[in-house]
Amino acid sequence: MDVILIMAMTADGKIARNSMELIDWTGKADKKYFVEKTKEIGVMIMGSKTFDTIAKILPGRKSIVMTRDKTRTSNHPDLVFTDKSAEEILMDLENQGFASAALIGGSMINSVFMEKQLIDYIHVTVVPRIFGKGLSLFDMSFDVTLDLEDTRIIEDGCIVLKYKVK
Template structure:
């Protein structure tokens, strides 16, 4: 029997649980001293598919002046608007749950949820996220875009491991089945 692909969240958050400031800035994150690439290249080898929301995609296009960072991966951007696919991404307007379940049942490596608080919220409510790798920065920003939105849901996780990358602490959880 073929093993189902995992949907994995790898994301950085402030100590008080925000993934960006109210104006979508990540400046606070880049001020923290890490170690190498904080384990990202090791993780990157375990995935072949990237999922993100439209706001995350727009942030990447606006703030990353070099080439698109996920060129060698299948990259899907969920959007409510009509968009034309590019060389690097396919825009998805269909139901995210159905689309993601189809992806999870295809052959391949793991699937990385790069970002989008709204997108992540939908995945969590539907219990689609299999693993959570959360890197905590020793910064308190007070308000902003929360990692987890308030709602009627509950997930039970278990700790798979922890690692430190200088000032960052990585927590790796798996969802209990």
């Protein structure tokens, strides 16, 4: 199963100014790319803080929300709260017939997957903005080498960089 990290970041490498910030600053073209790609993949894995900033079920794809808070539950088939490990989540998805999964943040959950070397591809939209301080793609120290597979200029001055993790 391929795990594709799909994120937007500022030109200075920030994904948000703080953990509660809404992801409403990336522009229409990036949003379109995100919706198309995640619908094509069919399933998104995210941390609870990222889900709280989205605060709704995104239609047309499954959301797996990682949390250790057992009081968080859902009756909707497309929204699952789980305290399972990254490996268990991927195994479950594979058993459900998914060929790949979109990992969509935030910094903490991205690091959980990177630490376990479970990320295969990274798609980053570079948005022409600067935040200065804030959260990065990861909140841990890594030394990972990437292969650049594709670059695409989309609207709003954004560039999508597609990497394969070596």
